Amino acid sequence: MTVYYYKATDQNGKYVEGDISAPDYKGAVQKIRKLNYFPVKVSEGKKSSKLSPGMSLPLPAWGSPIPTKDLMTLTQQLATLVDSGLTLDDALSTLIKLAETVKTKTILSEIRKQVHGGSSFADALAEHPKVFSKLYVNMIRAGEAGGILGETLSRLAMFMEKSVELKNSIRSAMVYPAILTFVGGTAVVILITFVIPQFSKLFEEMGAALPLPTQIMLGISSAIINYWPALILGTLGFISAFTFYIGTRKGRLRWDGILLKLPLFGPLIRKIEVSRFSLTMATLLKSGVPILQAMGIVQSILINRVIADSVINLKQALKRGKGLSGPLEEAGIFPPMAVHMITVGETSGALDEMLTKVSKTYDKEVEQSIKQVISLIEPMMILLMALIIGFIVISMLLAIFSANDISF
Secondary structure, three states: EEEEEEEEOOOOOEEEEEEEEEEHEEEEEHHHHHHHOOEEEEEOOOOOOOOHHHOOOOOOOOOOOOHHHHHHHHHHHHHHHHHHHOOOOHHHHHHHHHHHOOOHHHHHHHHHHHHHOOOOOOOHHHOOOOOOOHHHHHHHHHHHHHHOOOHHHHHHHHHHHHHHHHHHHHHHHHHHHHHHHHHHHHHHHHHHHHHHHHHHHHHHHHHHOOOOOHHHHHHHHHHHOOOHHHHHHHHHHHHHHHHHHHHHHHHHHHHHHHHHHOOOHHHHHHHHHHHHHHHHHHHHOOOOHHHHHHHHHHHHOOOOOHHHHHHHHHHHHHHHHOOOHHHHHHOOOOOOOHHHHHHHHHHHHOHHHHHHHHHHHHHHHHHHHHHHHHHHHHHHHHHHHHHHHHHHHHHHHHHHHHHHOOOO
């Protein structure tokens, strides 16, 4: 018989640890389960001491975060392994063997060492904040406490899958406008820097008075050709100043407020944030995270600071014993339909299920809104490019007709 040290959670979600004798590893796991415990870590040998603060194992400085898509795959794999009956220690060991990149293998190895040393899975993940978000860590913590780690991992994988789908849909929708902008911008630059200077020499030889549009066009061309380094530096300076400004709290609030008021993008941003808020809240509540703690996590993942700050008022209202739907309606940030659906969820006692429905509803609306925005952006960009190129051509033709005394 071999002595095994184990760490597990009981039916109430509390951590228990101790030693157990068994003929082999699988026998030890079976004995622990017969005690109605959910094994988190099982290792050969007697109870070991936890890692001291000075023995923490941080991620090497050169390690970069795991891409969201890869993290989603890892989470799905870990959920499958845990649900199949493997202990967390064995599941992590399997993932380390399956890791395709060195950085992923390194991160997983560090996490396994900490778990093997007595740290909880959530605490081990929290040591890598660039990889595992606050949302991820808190959901794992709730799953460990409730003894539903496998189910929590499955919910996390589903959450990340939906997030990746949303990002991909936005990216794919912006491909054509980006190509159109690049091609049109390149054509304008070629006209201004190569074609117009040739006409400029011709007009100088003619010595005729040039129309105002032609003078403007020649002035723009001359400025770009002669002062392009200053223009580039000025543009970079403006971008840097703007980035710094929106990096401040005041600047970010003002800019996000402007975005919400834009005709096309404002409603789209609002729907995206409603979907993100609803899905995150539903996932956290289903995983057993208290609603006040869940609200704090949701606030940190919302992109628009105006909407995120409105969540602070929601937290204060919840602390005073008010529900979620009333303060949401008072804030005036969420659409009336979303508030109504959340009200129904609170009344029926199925808030998490209703939040999931809100998320699905607004996911569809986001897709439709993106298509509508793109369908409007494309002709607007074509029209803008046509106006710019048309102005260039007309300004040149006016000069030619004027020089030859031809009425236009």
